[in-house]
Amino acid sequence: MLNQVCVLTIKVTNMEEALDFYTQVLDFSVAKKYGENIISLEHNGLPLILEKAEKVNVPSSSSVLLAINSSNIQEDFKKLQDKGVKILFDEPKPCPPGYFFVIEDNSGNQLEIVEFVD
Known part of the structure; x- marks a missing residue:
């Protein structure tokens, strides 16, 4: 199945x-x-x-997005920013389950970083 x-x-x-x-x-x-x-x-x-x-044909938006869990979104945002990663937001944004931001890899693939808040 x-x-x-x-x-x-x-x-x-x-x-x-x-x-x-x-x-x-x-x-x-x-x-x-x-x-x-x-x-x-x-x-x-x-x-x-x-x-x-x-x-790689990177669409402007996708129906499928890989998300990586963060236990400290502010710390991870700063860490990735310091490493020169392309971040699509100025800061993590609130979402229904917590906070998130989106990054791009070297091929333009978008990845979401998300922290779930209880």
Whole structure:
């Protein structure tokens, strides 16, 4: 039965830059390399595939958005800002479950950073 997401794939134009971004900036670790064009990453049980693409068609908005949980959104906002990550907001914004902001990787893929507040 189809009832569980098993992996997320992110298309990137420069594998070296993408690997650096996801491992050094977002703290994912390399789980397995399937040659030069596909690398499996992992972070707290979440599998993620980086796949090299000649061209990435980044839409202005997407129906699917990868979100990464933050336990301290202000601290993570400052940390990513200090690392030179492209952040699409001036500060974290409130949302129904807590706070969030959006960043872009080196291929223009948008990722949401979210802190859930009780």
